[in-house]
Amino acid sequence: MTSRRAWRQARVVLVKEFVDSCRDRRALASVLLTVLIGPVITGFMMNRIADRQRAAEEVRIPIVGAQNAPALVEWLRQQSGVEIAPAPGDPEQAVKDQDEYVVAIIPPDFAERFRASKPATIKLVADSARQDTFPQVDRVRRLFAQYNAQIGSLRLVGRGVSPAVATPVLVQEVEVSTTQQRAARLLAVIPLMILLAAFTGSMQIATDATAGERERGSLEALLINPVPRSALAVGKTLAAALTAMLAVAVTAGICAALLRFIPLQEMGMRFRFGMPHFAGMMAAVLPLCLVTSALQSCIASLARSFKEAQSYMGILILAPMLVGVLGTIYPIDNQPWMFGVPMLGQYVLLTNVLGGRAPGPLAFVAAAATCVVAAALLVRVTVSLFRSERIIFGR
Amino acid sequence: MIEVAGLEKRFGSVTAVNGVSFAAGDGRVTGLLGPNGAGKTTTLRMLYGVMRPNAGTISVDGIDASTKPLAAQARVGVLPDVYGLYPRLSAREHIRYFGELQGLSKATLAERTEELFELLDMKHIADRRAAGYSHGERTKVALARALVHQPQNVLLDEPTNGLDVMSTRAVREIIRKLRAEGRCVLFSSHVMQEVSALCDTIVVVAGGRVVANGTPDELRTQGGHENLEDAFVALAGTATGGARR
Numbered sequence: 001m002t003s004r005r006a007w008r009q010a011r012v013v014l015v016k017e018f019v020d021s022c023r024d025r026r027a028l029a030s031v032l033l034t035v036l037i038g039p040v041i042t043g044f045m046m047n048r049i050a051d052r053q054r055a056a057e058e059v060r061i062p063i064v065g066a067q068n069a070p071a072l073v074e075w076l077r078q079q080s081g082v083e084i085a086p087a088p089g090d091p092e093q094a095v096k097d098q099d100e101y102v103v104a105i106i107p108p109d110f111a112e113r114f115r116a117s118k119p120a121t122i123k124l125v126a127d128s129a130r131q132d133t134f135p136q137v138d139r140v141r142r143l144f145a146q147y148n149a150q151i152g153s154l155r156l157v158g159r160g161v162s163p164a165v166a167t168p169v170l171v172q173e174v175e176v177s178t179t180q181q182r183a184a185r186l187l188a189v190i191p192l193m194i195l196l197a198a199f200t201g202s203m204q205i206a207t208d209a210t211a212g213e214r215e216r217g218s219l220e221a222l223l224i225n226p227v228p229r230s231a232l233a234v235g236k237t238l239a240a241a242l243t244a245m246l247a248v249a250v251t252a253g254i255c256a257a258l259l260r261f262i263p264l265q266e267m268g269m270r271f272r273f274g275m276p277h278f279a280g281m282m283a284a285v286l287p288l289c290l291v292t293s294a295l296q297s298c299i300a301s302l303a304r305s306f307k308e309a310q311s312y313m314g315i316l317i318l319a320p321m322l323v324g325v326l327g328t329i330y331p332i333d334n335q336p337w338m339f340g341v342p343m344l345g346q347y348v349l350l351t352n353v354l355g356g357r358a359p360g361p362l363a364f365v366a367a368a369a370t371c372v373v374a375a376a377l378l379v380r381v382t383v384s385l386f387r388s389e390r391i392i393f394g395r
Numbered sequence: 396m397i398e399v400a401g402l403e404k405r406f407g408s409v410t411a412v413n414g415v416s417f418a419a420g421d422g423r424v425t426g427l428l429g430p431n432g433a434g435k436t437t438t439l440r441m442l443y444g445v446m447r448p449n450a451g452t453i454s455v456d457g458i459d460a461s462t463k464p465l466a467a468q469a470r471v472g473v474l475p476d477v478y479g480l481y482p483r484l485s486a487r488e489h490i491r492y493f494g495e496l497q498g499l500s501k502a503t504l505a506e507r508t509e510e511l512f513e514l515l516d517m518k519h520i521a522d523r524r525a526a527g528y529s530h531g532e533r534t535k536v537a538l539a540r541a542l543v544h545q546p547q548n549v550l551l552d553e554p555t556n557g558l559d560v561m562s563t564r565a566v567r568e569i570i571r572k573l574r575a576e577g578r579c580v581l582f583s584s585h586v587m588q589e590v591s592a593l594c595d596t597i598v599v600v601a602g603g604r605v606v607a608n609g610t611p612d613e614l615r616t617q618g619g620h621e622n623l624e625d626a627f628v629a630l631a632g633t634a635t636g637g638a639r640r
């Protein structure tokens with residue numbers, strides 16, 4: 001691959017492989033499906049979570065014996081998103097039947113005990129086994145606790161005591177992670193989906209241009225041309241890399257679009273996703289596409305048939321999944337050496353970019369450089385395979 | 396002009412080609428004749444550079460194929476045993492792909508493509524995808540692809556195998572035309588009529604060796620039979636018995 005002629009020939013091979021595989025409708029559809037399905041499912045799930053969060057802000061409280069504590073009921077009514085409902089006949093049965101998720105019971109002696117500054121009981125009927133209405137029940141609990149604290153403070157003030165006396169210890173939580181980081185942890189699936197796209201995107205060409213070419217018998221005809229084997233290997237690998245890059249860009253684009261639709265604000269996340277984030281993600285992952293395509297082309301060339309090559313691809317795809325799973329089990333901290341490991345480096349870069357804390361350009365350059373070196377080594381192996389008669393004629 | 400000397404090719408313990416030597420001159424049609432498994436395809440594969448011989452030399456127009464394989468390949472056009480067309484590409488795209496790999500300029504390529512469409516009467520399939528081609532149509536595309544860079548030497552591996560009468564005639568026409576242009580045509584076949592109808596020189600191979608080499612008339616005398624087919628059976632038969640272990 002030293003002469004300009006060889007590079008020109010590699011480009012001819014690249015264009016042919018790209019055009020050829022774009023015409024393979026079925027393969028194209030399967031790539032699109034695998035690229036689209038992840039982001040769409042994630043977006044759907046995020047929207048559900050947001051809906052639930054929104055629902056928790058609007059609670060409906062049926063009250064038995066509302067006349068026993070008119071002031072409390074009036075206070076509740078004034079809180080935003082609270083609806084006071086008429087009491088059901090049998091509160092416990094209503095909750096059991098899931099007609100209501102919570103019923104408050106104010107006993108007749110409430111007013112009397114309240115006036116006497118004795119703890120006045122309120123019963124909350126709820127089913128803690130129900131996961132789906134947990135946010136609503138929790139909100140109702142917090143409403144009563146809030147009322148409790150307010151009245152308690154007023155009483156102390158009325159007796160000339162500072163309410164601070166009743167608070168011997170004040171627990172203050174200091175959250176270290178920025179809101180963006182917390183959001184990124186929740187959105188940890190996005191880096192995984194983008195890594196997966198770098199694998200699935202190149203799979204089709206990598207197998208079709210090597211194992212497929214041989215199985216069709218077109219490899220021999222191709223090798224008759226005065227083209228160095230290196231130009232063939234480079235052209236085919238780059239064609240695969242190009243589709244991987246496209247798949248990555250499409251996946252990142254869809255994720256970006258979804259993030260705009262998902263009401264992250266309502267989930268308590270201040271999460272922005274703009275062009276700098278998109279650019280950062282591209283800079284992090286595009287070099288990886290060279291490695292995935294080179295690795296796949298190399299392994300597919302070794303395979304004895306197209307089917308065998310495809311089954312190897314299925315095993316290869318476990319690699320990014322492993323990184324993603326390990327990344328969620330052991331939260332990855334930024335160690336400099338990680339940028340030198342293809343895939344792990346990209347995963348770390350992606351999470352950092354999404355978390356709003358993009359590392360310096362040196363990390364990007366280091367990660368990209370190792371990818372280029374790894375890809376070059378793999379292509380060398382593929383070239384040597386293309387020189388072997390045993391591989392070409394499938395003996 | 397192709398010159399081969401002492402060519403050998405082994406696959407493990409099997410010797411497929413065992414010291415083949417011959418020359419195929421310019422402006423002549425040379426036939427490589429032999430029964431199935433005689434080593435014809437292996438010999439041709441070494442000539443067009445996809446297999447390396449274990450011993451022996453190949454020279455194409457005076458270029459040593461082992462030291463300058465790409466230069467030698469550039470002077471050869473090949474119709475291989477298996478065409479290996481791409482089902483999703485059209486005839487035009489097949490010709491363009493190989494033409495570009497040969498390094499033809501855009502203008503030359505466009506001109507050559509039209510010439511070949513005319514020569515092989517394949518205008519009607521020019522922009523159709525190869526998936527639906529008949530066997531004859533596939534042969535035409537493979538031939539056009541082989542001739543796009545106007546090679547001085549043309550190698551054809553059993554070119555008329557499985558073709559109907561019309562297509563066979565067309566292929567023969569092209570072989571005669573190439574000879575008239577002063578090119579070196581070398582084709583392999585196991586069909587006697589074909590070889591006797593077309594060839595100026597016949598190289599009979601059997602069991603990986605050249606058992607006879609000469610004009611059809613010379614072969615008749617060598618084989619001791621008036622009929623070329625009988626001569627061939629006599630020549631090939633003795634060699635096969637000796638070479639097969």
